[in-house]
Amino acid sequence: MIIVDELKNRALILNSRPDGYPDESNFKLIEIDIPELNPGEFIVKILWLSVDPYMRGRMSDKKSYAPSVEIGDVMVGGAVGKIISSRNTEFEVGDLVEGRFGWQEYAISNGMNARKLTINESDISKALGALGMPGLTAYFGLFSLGRPIPNDTVVISAASGAVGAVVGQLAKLSGCKVVGIVGSDPKAMYIKNELNFDYVINYKKEDVCKRLLEICPNGIDIYFDNVGGEILEAVLENLAFRARIVVCGQIAQYNLANDEVAHGITNFRNILTNQATVEGFIVSRFASDFPQAYSFLERLYTDGKLKTKEDIIINLENTPEALLRVLTGKNFGKQIVQIV
Amino acid sequence: MIIVDELKNRALILNSRPDGYPDESNFKLIEIDIPELNPGEFIVKILWLSVDPYMRGRMSDKKSYAPSVEIGDVMVGGAVGKIISSRNTEFEVGDLVEGRFGWQEYAISNGMNARKLTINESDISKALGALGMPGLTAYFGLFSLGRPIPNDTVVISAASGAVGAVVGQLAKLSGCKVVGIVGSDPKAMYIKNELNFDYVINYKKEDVCKRLLEICPNGIDIYFDNVGGEILEAVLENLAFRARIVVCGQIAQYNLANDEVAHGITNFRNILTNQATVEGFIVSRFASDFPQAYSFLERLYTDGKLKTKEDIIINLENTPEALLRVLTGKNFGKQIVQIV
Numbered sequence: 001m002i003i004v005d006e007l008k009n010r011a012l013i014l015n016s017r018p019d020g021y022p023d024e025s026n027f028k029l030i031e032i033d034i035p036e037l038n039p040g041e042f043i044v045k046i047l048w049l050s051v052d053p054y055m056r057g058r059m060s061d062k063k064s065y066a067p068s069v070e071i072g073d074v075m076v077g078g079a080v081g082k083i084i085s086s087r088n089t090e091f092e093v094g095d096l097v098e099g100r101f102g103w104q105e106y107a108i109s110n111g112m113n114a115r116k117l118t119i120n121e122s123d124i125s126k127a128l129g130a131l132g133m134p135g136l137t138a139y140f141g142l143f144s145l146g147r148p149i150p151n152d153t154v155v156i157s158a159a160s161g162a163v164g165a166v167v168g169q170l171a172k173l174s175g176c177k178v179v180g181i182v183g184s185d186p187k188a189m190y191i192k193n194e195l196n197f198d199y200v201i202n203y204k205k206e207d208v209c210k211r212l213l214e215i216c217p218n219g220i221d222i223y224f225d226n227v228g229g230e231i232l233e234a235v236l237e238n239l240a241f242r243a244r245i246v247v248c249g250q251i252a253q254y255n256l257a258n259d260e261v262a263h264g265i266t267n268f269r270n271i272l273t274n275q276a277t278v279e280g281f282i283v284s285r286f287a288s289d290f291p292q293a294y295s296f297l298e299r300l301y302t303d304g305k306l307k308t309k310e311d312i313i314i315n316l317e318n319t320p321e322a323l324l325r326v327l328t329g330k331n332f333g334k335q336i337v338q339i340v
Numbered sequence: 341m342i343i344v345d346e347l348k349n350r351a352l353i354l355n356s357r358p359d360g361y362p363d364e365s366n367f368k369l370i371e372i373d374i375p376e377l378n379p380g381e382f383i384v385k386i387l388w389l390s391v392d393p394y395m396r397g398r399m400s401d402k403k404s405y406a407p408s409v410e411i412g413d414v415m416v417g418g419a420v421g422k423i424i425s426s427r428n429t430e431f432e433v434g435d436l437v438e439g440r441f442g443w444q445e446y447a448i449s450n451g452m453n454a455r456k457l458t459i460n461e462s463d464i465s466k467a468l469g470a471l472g473m474p475g476l477t478a479y480f481g482l483f484s485l486g487r488p489i490p491n492d493t494v495v496i497s498a499a500s501g502a503v504g505a506v507v508g509q510l511a512k513l514s515g516c517k518v519v520g521i522v523g524s525d526p527k528a529m530y531i532k533n534e535l536n537f538d539y540v541i542n543y544k545k546e547d548v549c550k551r552l553l554e555i556c557p558n559g560i561d562i563y564f565d566n567v568g569g570e571i572l573e574a575v576l577e578n579l580a581f582r583a584r585i586v587v588c589g590q591i592a593q594y595n596l597a598n599d600e601v602a603h604g605i606t607n608f609r610n611i612l613t614n615q616a617t618v619e620g621f622i623v624s625r626f627a628s629d630f631p632q633a634y635s636f637l638e639r640l641y642t643d644g645k646l647k648t649k650e651d652i653i654i655n656l657e658n659t660p661e662a663l664l665r666v667l668t669g670k671n672f673g674k675q676i677v678q679i680v
Contacts, residue, residue, distance in 0.1 A: 057613075065613045228608055250609040264604015268568055269590040272620035273397075273405045280612035 009034050011074045011104035012319055018059055020257035021327060024320045026059065027075065027103075034106055042086035044097055044107045044114075049337040050078040050128035051313075051322040052162070053226075056254040065282050075103040075319075078133055080117065080124045081339075091116065098127040103319050105339055119298060129162045129334035130308040131297050133283060137248060138166035138224075139293045140286040142174075145246045145279050146222040150175030153216045155235060158226035159197065160187040160309070162334035163248060166297075167224045168197050169306055176222070179215055181208060181231060183329045190332075195307060209234035219243065219274070228252045229263040236267045239274040247280040255327055309333030314340055349374050351414045351444035352659055358399055360597035361667060364660045366399065367415065367443075374446055382426035384437055384447045384454075389677040390418040390468035391653075391662040392502070393566075396594040405622050415443040415659075418473055420457065420464045421679075431456065438467040443659050445679055459638060466641065469502050469674035470648040473623060475637045477588060478506035478564075480626040482514075485586045485619050486562040490515030493556045495575060498566035499537065500527040500649070502674035503588060506637075507564045508537050509646055516562075519555055521548060521571060523669045530672075535647060549574035559583065559614075568592045569603040576607045579614040587620040595667055649673030654680055 008031050015028040034043065058069045058076050069076055079101040083093050088111050091097065099114035101107035117127050129135065141163075148154060154171040158164045159180025168191060171178045179199040180191040188200040199215045201208055208231055212220065219240025225232055229252030235245070253262045271278060286293070300306040311331040313322040316339055325331040348371050355368040374383065398409045398416050409416055419441040423433050428451050431437065439454035441447035457467050469475065481503075488494060494511040498504045499520025508531060511518045519539040520531040528540040539555045541548055548571055552560065559580025565572055569592030575585070593602045611618060626633070640646040651671040653662040656679055665671040 063613075065615070232608065247608075247612045250612055253609045262606040262609065264606045265608050266602040266604045268572065268587075268605055269593045269602065271618060272587045272590055272622075273403075275405070275620045275622055275625060277620075278611060278618035280615050280617075282612075282615055285615060 007034050007106060008032070009104055009106040010316060011102070012316060013074055014059060014069045014071055016071065017061060018056075018255075020260070021255045022056065022059055022320065022323060027320045029317060035108070037085060037087045037108065038110075040088050040110050041108050042083050042088045042091045042111070044079075044081040044099070044101055044109060045084045046079045046081040046101055046105055046107060046339050048080045048125045048128055049103060049316070049319055049339065050132070051319065051326050051331075051335040051337060052077070052134070053249055053251045053254060053326055055323055056327055076100060077103055078128055079107070080127050081107070096121060096124050098124075098132060103316065105316055123301075125310060125336055125338075126301065126308055128336055129310065130166050130306055131294070131301060134162035134334065135166050135297045135306075136286070136290060136293050137163045137283040138170060139297060140283055140289070141224060141246045141248050141281060142167050142170050142222070144286065145281060146171075146224060146244050148174045148176050148222055152176045152221035153179065153218065153240065154222040154224065155179045155181065155212065155216070155220045156224045156226070157181045157231050158249070158251065158329075159200070160191050160332065161226060164224065164226055165191065165195060165309065165333075166306065168195055169300075171222070172196060173300075173305065179212070179220075184332075187332060190309065194309075203231060209237050212238040216240075222246065224248060226251060233263070233265050233267060236265065236270045239270055239276050241274055243274055243276040245271075245276060245278040247278060251327065311335045313337045347374050347446060348372070349444055349446040350656060351442070352656060353414055354399060354409045354411055356411065357401060358396075358595075360600070361595045362396065362399055362660065362663060367660045369657060375448065377425060377427045377448065378450075380428050380450050381448050382423050382428045382431045382451065384419075384421040384439070384441055384449060385424045386419045386421040386441055386445055386447060386679050388420045388465045388468055389443060389656070389659055389679065390472070391659060391666050391671075391675040391677060392417070392474070393589055393591045393594060393666055395663055396667055416440060417443055418468055419447070420467050421447070436461060436464050438464075438472060443656065445656060463641075465650060465676055465678075466648055468676055469650065470506050470646055471634065471637050471641060474502035474674065475506050475646075476626070476630060476633050477503045477623040478510060479633045479637060480623055480629070481564060481586045481588050481621060482507050482510050482562070484626065485621060486511075486564060486584050488514040488516050488562055492516045492561035493519065493558065493580065494562040494564065495519045495521065495552065495556070495560045496564045496566070497521045497543075497571050498589070498591065498669075499540070500531050500672065501566060504564065504566055505531065505535060505649065505673075506646065508535055509640075511562070512536060513640075513645065519552070519560075524672075527672060530649065534649075543571060549577050552578040556580075562586065564588060566591060573603070573605050573607060576605065576610045579610055579616050581614055583614055583616040585611075585616060585618040587618060591667065651675045653677045 096117040154176045180197045191197040226249040228250030311333040420438045436457040494516045520537045531537040566589040568590030651673040
C-alpha cells in the first residue's frame with residue numbers, strides 16, 4: 001500500500017495568458033500536498049497526459065464553448081493513470097482510468113468524469129488518442145455530420161494528427177476516396193504508406209487549391225476541417241454538390257496575437273452555389289452515444305484495422321513544450337506526455 | 341381569337357457579360373417572329389416579369405448551380421402571363437400561367453415548367469413574389485433549414501426584399517423574435533410598422549455588430565442570409581449555441597469586378613465554438629414539396645396574414661434598369677416589370 005501522506009503532488013498551473021503562441025512562461029510548476037480523501041473520492045497516479053489543440057482556447061479568456069482556465073488553476077486536460085487510493089466503491093485501487101485530471105502527477109476524482117479502462121495496460125495511452133476523445137471526435141464528426149457513403153471524396157486537414165488519422169482510416173473503411181493534407185514529407189509518407197490514404201498534399205510545398213482540383217475532379221463531398229484559414233478557402237473552391245464541411249478545429253486561428261486578424265474566407269458564396277452544409281461541433285454533444293463509439297473503436301484497434309502513432313515527451317515539466325509542438329504542427333502522431 | 345401570325349415578339353437577349361455591375365449595354369432588344377406551334381405547345385402573352393438577384397449569376401460564365409445564359413440567348417427569368425394560343429390539352433387559351441418564360445413579350449412553352457395559377461387575376465403578379473419562387477425560398481429556407489421554434493431570435497438581411505419580407509412574417513407567425521437588416525429608413529419603417537418585425541437595423545447608419553449584441557443578448561438562433569460579406573461577419577460574432585445559418589443569397593458578392601476579391605470572413609471559428617450549422621440551398625431542391633408550400637402561402641395571403649409589397653417598373657425595355665435596382669438595393673419590395 002502506498003502511503004499517501006508522504007506523496008507530494010506537482011502540478012502545472014496557468015501563470016499568465018498568452019498573446020499569440022504560448023510559451024513556458026505562461027505556466028508555473030508548483031508542489032502541493034495531496035489532501036485527505038473525502039468519501040467517494042480516489043487518488044489517481046497519472047501515467048500519461050494528453051496534449052491537444054483545444055487547450056490553447058482554455059488559456060484564453062475569450063468567450064468559447066468551455067470556460068477558461070483561471071490564472072493560478074491547474075491547467076486542464078485529459079490523462080490516464082492508476083488508482084492508488086480510493087474511498088469510492090466503484091473505483092478500486094489498481095484500476096486504470098481516463099479522465100480530465102489536468103496537468104499534474106496526482107489527481108483526486110469523485111469518479112464523475114472518470115472512465116474505467118478495460119484495454120490492456122500496455123495500450124492505455126491510446127485512451128488519450130484513437131481510443132479516447134480524439135477517436136470519438138473523428139467518429140462522430142465523420143459519421144454523424146459527414147455521413148460518408150462509398151466513393152465519396154473525403155478531404156482531411158491535419159491528416160496525420162490524432163483526430164485526422166482516425167477520420168481517414170474510418171473513411172477508408174467506409175469505401176471513400178481519402179485525401180490527407182499535412183505539413184511535412186514524413187507525415188505525407190506515413191498517411192499514404194501506413195494508413196493507405198489515396199492521396200496526400202503537403203500544404204507547405206504544394207498549391208492546395210490546384211492539387212485538390214486535380215485529385216478531386218468531381219469535387220469534395222466531405223471536408224473534415226481541423227485547421228480553417230487558407231486551406232478551408234482552397235477546399236471551398238472545390239466542393240461537390242451538397243458537400244458537408246465538418247468544422248472540428250480551426251488551429252490556424254488559435255494562436256493569433258491580440259492585434260492579429262484571422263485569414264478571411266472570401267469564397268463563402270460557394271457554400272450557396274454548391275448547397276453545402278458547414279457544421280461546427282464539439283464532441284461532448286454526442287456524450288450519450290460515447291459507449292458504442294468506444295466499443296467500435298476498441299474493436300477496430302484489436303482487429304488491427306485502426307493504426308495509431310504517438311509522439312511522446314517525457315516529464316510533466318515538458319508539457320508546455322509539448323503543447324507548443326502541437327500548435328505549430330511539429331508533433332508527429334498523437335502528442336502525449338509520459339509522467340515518469 | 342388572336343391572329344398569332346400578325347404578332348411580333350420583342351425580347352431582351354444577353355449581349356455581353358458584365359464586369360462588376362451590369363448595365364443596359366449588356367442586353368440588346370430584338371424583334372423576332374413567333375414560330376408556328378408544335379403539338380403540345382402554347383403561346384403566353386407575358387404580363388409581368390420577375391427581376392431577381394440570382395439573375396446576375398446567370399449573366400456570368402463562372403461555374404454556378406445553374407447554367408449561364410449564352411450571349412445571344414434570351415435572358416432567363418420567371419414571368420406570368422395569359423395563354424393566347426394553345427396546342428396543349430392541359431393548358432387552354434385564357435389560362436393564367438407562371439413559368440420561366442424569360443425577358444420577352446411572348447413565350448412558347450410546352451407546359452413543362454409552367455404552372456397554372458388559381459389565384460385572382462388581379463393578384464397574379466404575386467405569383468412572382470410572395471406566392472412564387474421568393475415565397476417558396478423563404479418557406480423552405482426558414483422551415484426546412486432554419487427550423488424555428490417559438491422565442492428563437494431570427495435575423496434576416498435584405499429584410500424588406502421579396503424573400504426577406506416573407507421570412508420575417510413566417511418567423512413572426514412561428515412565435516420568433518424577428519430582427520430585420522435593411523439599407524434605408526423607409527424600408528426600416530416598413531418592416532417595423534407594416535410587417536411587425538420586432539427590431540430593425542439600418543446597416544448604412546448603424547454598427548450592425550454592436551446593435552445585434554444589444555438586440556440579441558442571448559445570441560442569434562437563425563440567420564437568414566441574403567447578402568453575405570460584412571453583415572454575415574457581424575452575425576457570426578453574435579451566434580447562439582447551435583445556431584442555424586441559412587445561406588440563401590450572397591448579393592454583396594454578386595457584382596464584384598473580375599479583379600475584385602470578396603470581403604473575407606475572419607471569424608469562421610465562431611461556427612465551431614457555437615456548434616453552428618451553415619447551409620446553402622437553392623429552392624429547386626424542394627421541388628417535390630412545392631404544391632403544399634404554394635397552398636400554405638396562398639392561404640396565408642387570402643387570410644390577410646402575408647403582406648406583400650411590389651416595386652413596379654413599366655415596359656420590357658426597362659428590365660435591365662430594374663435588375664440594377666435590385667442589385668444595388670434601390671428597389672423597395674418585390675421588383676417586377678409590367679409588360680404593357
